[in-house]
Amino acid sequence: MSLRIVVCVKYVPDATGDRQFTEDLTVNRDDVDGLLSELDEYAVEQALQISENSDDDVEITVLTVGPEDAKDALRKALSMGADKAVHVEDDDLHGTDVMGTSLVLAKAIEKAGYDLVVTGMASTDGTMGVLPAILAERLGVPQVTLLSEVKVEGGTVTGRRDGDTASEQLEASLPALVSVTDQSGEARYPSFKGIMAAKKKPVESWDLEDLEIEADEVGLEGSWTAVDSAAQRPARTAGTIVKDEGEGGKQLAEFLAGQKFI
Amino acid sequence: MAEVLVYVDHVDGAVRKPTLELLTLARRIGEPVAVALGAGADATAAVLAEHGAVKVLTADAPEFTEYLVVPKVDALQAAYEAVSPAAVLVPSSAEGKEIAARLAVRIGSGIITDAVDLEAGDEGPVATQSAFAASFTTKSRVSKGTPVITVKPNSAAVEAAPAAGAVEALAVTFGTLATGTKVTGRTPRESTGRPELTEAAIVVSGGRGVNGAENFGIIEELADSLGAAVGASRAAVDAGWYPHTNQVGQTGKSVSPQLYIASGISGAIQHRAGMQTSKTIVAINKDAEAPIFDLVDYGVVGDLFTVVPQLTAEIKARQS
Numbered sequence: 226m227s228l229r230i231v232v233c234v235k236y237v238p239d240a241t242g243d244r245q246f247t248e249d250l251t252v253n254r255d256d257v258d259g260l261l262s263e264l265d266e267y268a269v270e271q272a273l274q275i276s277e278n279s280d281d282d283v284e285i286t287v288l289t290v291g292p293e294d295a296k297d298a299l300r301k302a303l304s305m306g307a308d309k310a311v312h313v314e315d316d317d318l319h320g321t322d323v324m325g326t327s328l329v330l331a332k333a334i335e336k337a338g339y340d341l342v343v344t345g346m347a348s349t350d351g352t353m354g355v356l357p358a359i360l361a362e363r364l365g366v367p368q369v370t371l372l373s374e375v376k377v378e379g380g381t382v383t384g385r386r387d388g389d390t391a392s393e394q395l396e397a398s399l400p401a402l403v404s405v406t407d408q409s410g411e412a413r414y415p416s417f418k419g420i421m422a423a424k425k426k427p428v429e430s431w432d433l434e435d436l437e438i439e440a441d442e443v444g445l446e447g448s449w450t451a452v453d454s455a456a457q458r459p460a461r462t463a464g465t466i467v468k469d470e471g472e473g474g475k476q477l478a479e480f481l482a483g484q485k486f487i
Numbered sequence: 488m489a490e491v492l493v494y495v496d497h498v499d500g501a502v503r504k505p506t507l508e509l510l511t512l513a514r515r516i517g518e519p520v521a522v523a524l525g526a527g528a529d530a531t532a533a534v535l536a537e538h539g540a541v542k543v544l545t546a547d548a549p550e551f552t553e554y555l556v557v558p559k560v561d562a563l564q565a566a567y568e569a570v571s572p573a574a575v576l577v578p579s580s581a582e583g584k585e586i587a588a589r590l591a592v593r594i595g596s597g598i599i600t601d602a603v604d605l606e607a608g609d610e611g612p613v614a615t616q617s618a619f620a621a622s623f624t625t626k627s628r629v630s631k632g633t634p635v636i637t638v639k640p641n642s643a644a645v646e647a648a649p650a651a652g653a654v655e656a657l658a659v660t661f662g663t664l665a666t667g668t669k670v671t672g673r674t675p676r677e678s679t680g681r682p683e684l685t686e687a688a689i690v691v692s693g694g695r696g697v698n699g700a701e702n703f704g705i706i707e708e709l710a711d712s713l714g715a716a717v718g719a720s721r722a723a724v725d726a727g728w729y730p731h732t733n734q735v736g737q738t739g740k741s742v743s744p745q746l747y748i749a750s751g752i753s754g755a756i757q758h759r760a761g762m763q764t765s766k767t768i769v770a771i772n773k774d775a776e777a778p779i780f781d782l783v784d785y786g787v788v789g790d791l792f793t794v795v796p797q798l799t800a801e802i803k804a805r806q807s
């Protein structure tokens with residue numbers, strides 16, 4: 226038996242950097258360092274653990290849709306231990322929204338071949354958290370999302386989803402789509418050996434033509450949504466800061482009373 | 488006037504506040520038609536009517552609890568086809584977003600998530616979103632199909648606006664995907680008696696500075712004196728001092744209360760992503776250089792173990 230896992234990973238601007246929008250209201254990717262979305266490291270980690278705990282022959286492909294630099298995200302995932310990578314890159318993809326991105330990912334996943342798709346719970350830039358559900362819908366497979374624990378055995382995936390009002394145990398047959406939260410377990414650091422090995426692992430590049438997608442189905446023009454404006458939030462006016470010299474709690478109470486919270 | 492579908496988030500018939508806020512926003516763009524699913528759906532009608540629902544479509548079936556998400560998508564799609572609305576609004580909970588997203592694919596529409604405001608525009612509803620840990624405010628529209636928009640809690644004031652709220656049974660046929668993911672077990676969360684974190688008007692949070700599960704008592708006491716919800720930073724959650732369900736931030740809950748009080752929290756970008764839209768922000772931290780002080784309306788540089796109990800005592804004294 227073999228198990229083919231595709232892990233979707235996103236290349237995002239560093240959240241600790243000065244993130245901005247460009248003139249066409251898309252994310253400025255040139256002036257901020259990019260990296261593998263930290264939440265996707267958890268997805269790669271779970272794929273590796275599924276592989277390590279499996280008697281089957283497991284092959285892990287990492288997949289990204291993004292600009293040239295997005296290869297960095299793939300390299301990181303390969304150095305963690307994934308087997309191969311697919312990079313979907315095309316100038317016409319600039320400005321694609323979640324409907325377009327999910328369309329491209331779905332076609333690429335089908336082309337790559339899969340039994341299991343693993344994603345992060347959300348990206349650290351768009352932070353929508355809906356792409357996994359959309360992918361499951363597009364692929365027509367069960368969604369087993371927002372898992373803090375995941376296990377794959379005998380063609381079945383099980384997991385725990387910690388929701389707002391309850392914690393649920395889920396079960397689905399493969400093929401399926403899983404998304405994992407940052408509660409699923411710390412992601413490993415790439416070892417030196419892993420980093421060296423990653424350099425030799427295959428990275429395929431596909432464009433829209435390879436996926437039989439028309440340019441007008443994606444990109445800024447083809448988007449299902451339009452951003453009309455993006456404004457930097459005015460800096461907060463400097464607040465009052467007091468040093469506690471014995472009365473700090475009382476002074477704070479006075480402030481809260483003045484604001485009618487007490 | 489155009490009808491607007493509003494997906495109802497309720498627990499056994501008790502409608503959660505974000506849905507009532509959605510009804511207020513829905514009235515800006517049309518006539519709200521509510522969709523309530525599952526056990527107790529009928530019981531939601533009175534409060535929905537009181538807040539502007541002209542109609543309440545209800546359906547109950549075992550599939551809604553026995554399988555994940557998709558049965559609810561099938562039902563919302565049935566409502567969409569019955570009504571042909573001008574927009575579909577769903578509360579931005581984890582499940583709400585997934586339901587909305589799958590509906591959007593099925594009906595060929597764009598989706599906007601986590602809107603913090605909504606108004607009518609010439610080309611359809613315009614949503615305000617808060618991006619990059621709330622450092623940007625964007626205005627967006629759905630440009631293809633029927634707008635599907637999820638809205639964050641605390642995005643509008645709840646307003647009463649009595650309407651007919653006639654209950655109608657919704658006919659739902661489940662598709663083959665509906666039974667794909669089975670829920671084999673469910674452990675309900677124990678109620679703490681405190682307000683729901685995302686809905687609370689006041690949130691009191693503790694971080695690594697609280698230094699131990701046993702010390703969270705002083706955070707809870709302050710919260711209780713203010714009728715507030717308790718939040719925690721990821722550092723406190725990872726250390727096992729407080730449950731993950733109370734985590735505030737990028738991978739926890741996003742809160743937008745009238746007042747947020749952070750104690751022993753440094754203010755890392757991922758924490759800020761979940762609380763920066765709070766109206767008034769207060770911090771207690773012994774490090775005057777902590778980044779959280781850049782956000783505050785009022786900050787106390789001091790030891791939380793002396794400042795917090797003094798604050799709680801003073802609040803109680805003022806209240807009695």
Ligand SMILES: Cc1cc2nc3c(=O)[nH]c(=O)nc-3n(C[C@H](O)[C@H](O)[C@H](O)COP(=O)(O)OP(=O)(O)OC[C@H]3O[C@@H](n4cnc5c(N)ncnc54)[C@H](O)[C@@H]3O)c2cc1C
Pocket residue numbers: 232233234235236252262264265268288289290291321322323324326330343344345346347348349350351352353354355356357450597598599600616618619627
């Ligand atoms: C601030 C901001 C707000 C936005 N708002 C909207 C909006 O309201 N509506 C809309 O349609 N689009 C929106 N977008 C665009 C949208 O985020 C992107 O199109 C995106 O690729 C999909 O959304 P996400 O990454 O946020 O997905 P999420 O659902 O947050 O990501 C979940 C997972 O999907 C996978 N994934 C996501 N993108 C990729 C990728 N390119 N390659 C590989 N794997 C991926 C990863 O595994 C990730 O962990 C927004 C973007 C930004 C920066």
Ligand SMILES: Cc1cc2nc3c(=O)[nH]c(=O)nc-3n(C[C@H](O)[C@H](O)[C@H](O)COP(=O)(O)OP(=O)(O)OC[C@H]3O[C@@H](n4cnc5c(N)ncnc54)[C@H](O)[C@@H]3O)c2cc1C
Pocket residue numbers: 263264349407693694695696697719720721722723734735736737738739740750751752753754755756757758761771772773774777789790791792
């Ligand atoms: C992908 C990703 C997602 C994340 N998601 C989240 C999230 O959702 N929520 C979140 O909170 N974090 C999140 N984080 C973690 C985040 O980066 C920080 O590590 C975390 O917020 C730090 O928590 P803290 O402020 O409690 O701890 P620290 O940064 O260690 O700060 C503790 C503070 O307490 C102060 N202090 C100590 N003792 C006292 C005392 N006696 N009195 C007063 N002050 C005292 C210190 O001066 C210090 O400022 C995420 C990180 C990543 C990479």
